[in-house]
Amino acid sequence: MSKIAIVYGTSTGATKDIAEKIQKALGAADLYDIANLNLDQLKPYDLWILGASTTGYGDLQDDWDSILTKFAALDFSGKKVALFGLGDSSSYSDTFVNGMAQIYNAIQEKAEIVGAVSTDGYTYDDSEAVVDGKFVGLAIDEDNEYDQTDSRITAWVNDLKQYI
Numbered sequence: 001m002s003k004i005a006i007v008y009g010t011s012t013g014a015t016k017d018i019a020e021k022i023q024k025a026l027g028a029a030d031l032y033d034i035a036n037l038n039l040d041q042l043k044p045y046d047l048w049i050l051g052a053s054t055t056g057y058g059d060l061q062d063d064w065d066s067i068l069t070k071f072a073a074l075d076f077s078g079k080k081v082a083l084f085g086l087g088d089s090s091s092y093s094d095t096f097v098n099g100m101a102q103i104y105n106a107i108q109e110k111a112e113i114v115g116a117v118s119t120d121g122y123t124y125d126d127s128e129a130v131v132d133g134k135f136v137g138l139a140i141d142e143d144n145e146y147d148q149t150d151s152r153i154t155a156w157v158n159d160l161k162q163y164i
């Protein structure tokens with residue numbers, strides 16, 4: 001069984017709530033707020049699940065943004081990474097979950113990223129987090145589509161189970 005770390009960055013708590021739901025769905029995983037994390041703490045884990053909201057106009061959540069360069073310099077060998085991102089597909093339809101794309105872009109050349117998600121069922125105009133027709137991770141919209149959150153998490157965690 002893989003050791004799993006969930007690392008979230010949140011501005012108003014929504015991403016933390018989703019991180020806790022993912023933790024519950026997985027059964028066993030340790031939870032870290034990127035604002036208080038010493039990156040060395042991630043070394044023992046096999047799967048890193050990274051979650052961030054989007055702020056500004058398509059910007060990465062502040063705590064994540066301030067550490068992203070250092071994070072991207074970590075040793076990813078032997079690690080798998082899965083991403084989730086929170087956004088608002090109605091008010092920010094042109095930059096939906098772009099924060100997740102910023103983490104993806106920073107690490108994709110060196111990390112094995114798993115858990116891409118079909119865009120079926122989402123309504124938005126544009127997202128940098130869509131690569132080859134899929135979200136690079138789990139997109140969650142707690143502002144408008146909270147009624148779909150639980151089923152989206154369940155499906156995603158079931159998909160991730162092949163890697164753990």
Ligand SMILES: Cc1cc2nc3c(=O)[nH]c(=O)nc-3n(C[C@H](O)[C@H](O)[C@H](O)COP(=O)(O)O)c2cc1C
Nearest residue numbers: 011012013014015053054056058087088092096097
């Ligand atoms: C000032 C502000 C700017 C935002 N910009 C975006 C954006 O560009 N794209 C997007 O998808 N969501 C955007 N959002 C929506 C948030 O990402 C969303 O509400 C999220 O659930 C917040 O999660 P958090 O509480 O964990 O930070 C924005 C929200 C605020 C308050």
